[in-house]
Amino acid sequence: MPLTDVFLLASGxxxxxxxxxxxxxxxxxHEAGIKYLRREGKENGRWILLDFGDVICHIMHEEDRMxxxxxxxxxxxxxxxxxxxxxx
Numbered sequence: 294m295p296l297t298d299v300f301l302l303a304s305g306x307x308x309x310x311x312x313x314x315x316x317x318x319x320x321x322x323h324e325a326g327i328k329y330l331r332r333e334g335k336e337n338g339r340w341i342l343l344d345f346g347d348v349i350c351h352i353m354h355e356e357d358r359m360x361x362x363x364x365x366x367x368x369x370x371x372x373x374x375x376x377x378x379x380x381x
Contacts, residue, residue, distance in 0.1 A: 297349045298347040299347065299349070300348075300349050300350075300351065300367060301348060301349070301350040302350075302353070302363055302364065303318075303350065303351070304352070304354065304355045305355065306355055307354070308337070308339060308354065311338050311339065311341060312335065312338045315332075315341040315350070318343060319332070322345060322348075327345055328345075329343050329344060331343075331344040332344070340352070340357055341353075
């Protein structure tokens with residue numbers, strides 16, 4: 294039984310950027326009528342998890358993403374790379 298359909302892994306250069314990425318993901322999915330079930334990690338801002346049921350988002354500080362290397366855990370799953378969005 295799969296845990297979820299999609300894992301989205303994203304990273305930011307600092308805590309403020311990590312929190313902003315998480316806020317924007319939450320905002321855009323809310324606009325699409327999708328609400329999160331659970332949000333973890335907002336307090337420290339280095340690793341925020343957003344659980345939308347079918348989609349789980351891990352937004353991490355770049356250093357933590359390199360250290361934990363979550364991609365290793367799902368190395369057998371298909372990977373879809375997304376281009377970085379330039380800062381406004």
